[in-house]
Amino acid sequence: MKKMIINGGKTLKGDVFIGGAKNSTVALIPAAILSHTPVVLESVPRIQDVDNLMSLLMDMNVTSDFEQTTLTIDPTNIELRPLPHGKIKSLRASYYFMGALLGRFGRASVAFPGGDDIGPRPIDQHFKGMECLGAKVENIAGEIVVSAPKEGLKGAHITLDMTSVGATVNIILAAVTATGKTVLENAAKEPEIIDLATFLNNMGAKIRGAGTDTIRIEGVEKLEAKNAHTIIPDRIEAGTYLSLAACIGDGVCLHNIISEHLDSFLAKVEAMGVNMDVNEDSIYVYPSGDLSMIQVKTMPYPGFATDLQQPITPLLISAKSGEGVVIDTIYPKRVKHIRELNKMGAKIKVENDIILIHPGSKLTGAEVVADEIRAGASLMLAGLMADGQTVIHNADNILRGYDCVEEKLRLLGADVTVYEDE
Template sequence: MKQMIIHGGKPLKGDVWIGGAKNSTVALIPASILSRTPVTLEGVPRIADVDNLMDLLSEMDVKCDFQETTLKINPEDIHMSPLPAGKIKSLRASYYFMGALLGRFGKAVVGFPGGDDIGPRPIDQHIKGFEALGATVKNQNDQIIITAPTEGLKGAVIDLAMPSVGATINIMLAAVTAKGQTIINNAAKEPEIIDLATFLNNMGAVVRGTGTETIRIEGVARLESKAPHTIIPDRIEAGTYIALAATVGNGIRIHNIIEEHLDSYLAKVEEMGVVTKVDEDSLYVYPAGDLKMVQVRTDPYPGFATDLQQPMTPLLLSAKSGEGIISDTIYPKRVGHIPELQKMGADIQAEDNFILIHPTAELKGAHVSAGEIRAGACLMIAGLMAKGETVISNAGNILRGYDRVEEKIKKLGGDISVIDAN
């Protein structure tokens, strides 16, 4: 168990560099087992989820070497192995091993996925996709057993009921080695899916249409990695530091961003009155003046990302007037941060799937708990804003999703430390 201890009220200033996208990384690592040759990923974030995924790879005798931000994965001696439920439950994205193992071996035995508690996130769309490709799916002893027919998976037309990122990725991983063409309709459009397709195509896959609602995949017999793949910047980490800069910053430049990935978020931040200047691959956030409340509605990409509604909440609390409203259409039960913010004096409530936010002149340090990654980021920003000491328990959740976060905030001048809890 980790605790994050923050002494707030100090203005932050300087430069921060964004790491590789967590939501790409957690798909690319399972995807690496589809290669028959060693894989090199560059720009890999230093986050706990990467360590957990490497542990799962070791269960299959896949060798990993992680130095600085370069992860080398050698799947040449891989063997099919059931993945234990205990480790699978540590992060939800481990379910990408379903599609990757199915594509590589024609079979996957995986414990039921865990991850953040942010409301129901069923995997029925994933299962529907596997079954459309010809696989049989069974639940047995708290495990999901997925088996391809003797003749192998066959391409199919798959209509997703909603543009699920997880289902889109898992179907892609299974379909790249299936016979014939697979079409995914109503596919998710997130940049991380494009990043995965780039990785797969560079290994010999034929994936077209990512970034649109229709993805077409022509199955191939074999994938081989021929060159390193550089992971795209993490747009959620970038958005989190933009919120931090706008609340406690005295001029912060955020490096390694792709502006278009942040369009919806920046539109809301600028509507509040935050002033930014965008250069080729960086963004400068000026010290904020009087900010106004806005209404936020999360939607699938290119809409406002659900993963940014919590990190943006402290910024809304710093507005001078009006009432802010957040409507999370993706995970309406993603409200675990609200009672924790109330402990710090925030004027905020959850009512009928809406979050209602009122200006709060001052937050006070308190003992709070990070129930999941983005709630933890929200509380971290609130702690940097607050007067006095904030202690965040379950801070390991923050470390799961934010690259070298303690080091980065200290370099900006923040009084922050992460310790092992007693």
């Protein structure tokens, strides 16, 4: 594991270029194995999850090459093999290989996924969708084995019991080569779903309605990549740096963003009193004056993203008046960062899974632990705000989700170094 050492209290200034969306990338890489020709992805973030997925591709005899921000994947000699338990446990998005392998081979054998510990994240909706398509789902010695009938998967009318990004992705991947029409109701509407559908459609898929709650898929026999696909900018990374800029920035400009993907987040920071110039593909954040507390309630897109409730918490800590409230309706147990922030001097309580933030905190450096990606981002921002030195253990979790984060922070003037944690 790695640790991040931050000497905080420095004012940050300059430009940040946002990378491709992590949550798109981890779906697009498994989706690439549906292609019968090489795939080129542009604007790929340099994060550990990409390295982990490339390792899983290698286990299926799929070659890949990552140069700068371009990832080339050649699945033409892919082989159906059970995926190693250890690697599957390293990231939750590995379960997208379940839908992709089912769509490509009519069978998948995948260990139960791992990933961040942010509370219960059942995958029964994934299984429900695949069973509607005709697949048989079995748990054999802790391994998920999904198999299509001899005649193959057939399109179906599927209604998710609850909106789920993961289930929406997996059902699309399985249905895109199924015979006939699939209608998916109560589908997730996130921009990353639209990005996946765009990628697949450019390979010959017939997907309509991505970005709405009803997605229609006409199955096709074969997918072939012809042109490179550019991944959308990462709205979570953008929101994280925007929070940082509002906390301790002396003029920070975020580049390569899609502002409409951040509408709910921007509305909240504007309500706090953050002064910004919002353009189509950039946001300039002015130095902040006195900020006011707000209430944040996470919701499925286009609501406030659960992945941004932790990165906005240090910004709330910096507010001078009012009481801050954070309610996560997606993952109510996503509160482990609060204990670590309180070690640094924050005045935060958790009551019945509701986060209550009191003004007047003065943060000082401490030794803390990043339990997962966004908790790590919250601690990183707090460390940059704090007086003295902060040591973040398990910093691999930050590196899993944030593109070239050490380099980007240094370019803004931060004193940040990542080491192996002995």
